[in-house]
Amino acid sequence: MDQTMKTSTKAVQIGVGKDATGAMSFPIYQNATFAHPAFGQSTGYDYSRSGNPTRKVLEEGIALLDGGVRGFAYSSGMAAITNLLLLFKQGDHLVVTEDLYGGTFRVIDKVFVKYGLEATYVDTSDPDAVARAIRENTRAILLEAPTNPLLKVADIRKISDMAREKGVLTIVDNTFMTPYLMQPLALGADIVVYSATKFISGHNDVLAGLVVVKDEELGKQVYFLQNSVGAVLGPQDCWLVIRGMKTLGVRIDRQLENAQTIAEWLSRQPGVRRVYYPGLQTDPGNRLLREQARGFGAMVSFEVADRCIAEKVLAKVKLISFAESLGGVETLITYPAFQTHTDMDPTERERMGINDRLLRLSVGIEDAGDLLADLEQALKEAKEDS
Numbered sequence: 001m002d003q004t005m006k007t008s009t010k011a012v013q014i015g016v017g018k019d020a021t022g023a024m025s026f027p028i029y030q031n032a033t034f035a036h037p038a039f040g041q042s043t044g045y046d047y048s049r050s051g052n053p054t055r056k057v058l059e060e061g062i063a064l065l066d067g068g069v070r071g072f073a074y075s076s077g078m079a080a081i082t083n084l085l086l087l088f089k090q091g092d093h094l095v096v097t098e099d100l101y102g103g104t105f106r107v108i109d110k111v112f113v114k115y116g117l118e119a120t121y122v123d124t125s126d127p128d129a130v131a132r133a134i135r136e137n138t139r140a141i142l143l144e145a146p147t148n149p150l151l152k153v154a155d156i157r158k159i160s161d162m163a164r165e166k167g168v169l170t171i172v173d174n175t176f177m178t179p180y181l182m183q184p185l186a187l188g189a190d191i192v193v194y195s196a197t198k199f200i201s202g203h204n205d206v207l208a209g210l211v212v213v214k215d216e217e218l219g220k221q222v223y224f225l226q227n228s229v230g231a232v233l234g235p236q237d238c239w240l241v242i243r244g245m246k247t248l249g250v251r252i253d254r255q256l257e258n259a260q261t262i263a264e265w266l267s268r269q270p271g272v273r274r275v276y277y278p279g280l281q282t283d284p285g286n287r288l289l290r291e292q293a294r295g296f297g298a299m300v301s302f303e304v305a306d307r308c309i310a311e312k313v314l315a316k317v318k319l320i321s322f323a324e325s326l327g328g329v330e331t332l333i334t335y336p337a338f339q340t341h342t343d344m345d346p347t348e349r350e351r352m353g354i355n356d357r358l359l360r361l362s363v364g365i366e367d368a369g370d371l372l373a374d375l376e377q378a379l380k381e382a383k384e385d386s
């Protein structure tokens with residue numbers, strides 16, 4: 001495919017022209033093993049854990065979108081992140097974004113800690129804090145930008161420059177942005193990881209994880225781990241992710257537009273104490289994200305007056321669903337302190353701002369007016385009830 005084409009075009013074209021029959025939708029190779037033409041020969045496929053044609057289309061597709069040399073598909077975002085953490089060994093140290101995805105915190109803090117992997121959690125929107133946290137045994141910086149749920153923005157270029165000088169890898173969890181909005185490898189990162197369950201597949205119908213690496217050497221290491229551990233994405237789910245990715249550009253365009261409208265509206269509501277959305281001029285991440293991405297994403301967090309109102313809002317929304325997860329075409333609302341971030345120490349959580357007044361929206365593709373009307377009635381009813 002023409003490398004100069006835009007990301008949205010590349011996404012639509014994933015799998016097109018790749019099957020000998022001319023099938024526009026690349027087939028699902030629902031298959032575990034492949035016959036050898038002769039001793040010592042292979043069709044390129046031997047066993048589906050090691051490689052599967054449908055998975056290959058997805059893996060090559062995400063590598064192309066992110067401008068990397070190789071892509072990998074896993075059974076979930078957590079499987080992808082776990083695979084990357086296996087690049088490290090006992091005594092290695094990571095610098096990690098402090099308000100990161102709760103599951104990533106849990107796997108580092110409760111699982112990998114048992115194998116002697118060390119981690120320091122810092123506010124990665126402050127490059128000096130990142131620099132101070134780097135030690136002799138630091139092997140990688142794991143960033144989320146914007147973070148979850150406070151949407152703080154890290155300077156990926158600055159941090160990866162600093163990391164490279166010290167021989168430290170930069171890994172970016174780009175789930176919130178997708179390659180359509182931000183391409184961390186072009187900013188200097190070494191590895192990009194996704195929960196493709198979210199914006200990439202976009203329909204709340206599949207769990208998947210993706211990894212893209214910037215060079216062959218990392219590609220070899222990650223492939224060895226993918227094949228050794230085996231948390232690969234099955235062919236049916238690969239097909240669902242490919243199908244979802246075709247509409248990445250149009251979905252995200254609409255989601256951005258809706259998110260901007262909602263964030264601006266929320267910031268005018270007297271019952272809303274604070275709005276976190278990097279697309280707001282007043283947001284601390286606005287300028288930086290403008291430089292390193294081509295949009296601000298579709299996650300909007302906001303604080304109401306107290307816990308009672310927060311709980312009522314969740315009960316009163318009608319069009320918007322009270323559900324975990326994010327990135328799908330349907331608008332969802334969650335309560336980070338009690339759902340996605342329950343594994344964090346409560347005082348730490350409170351210090352960061354993930355308090356019992358904070359709600360997080362994942363904005364979908366519905367009509368913006370309908371979404372505003374739902375939020376308006378929910379906020380009003382919640383206030384009257386409490």
Ligand SMILES: *Cc1c(COP(=O)(O)O)cnc(C)c1O
Nearest residue numbers: 076077078101173175195197208
């Ligand atoms: C959901 C999510 C993950 C984990 O992905 P799963 O597909 O749920 O395993 C990791 N990082 C971020 C930012 C996420 O939102």
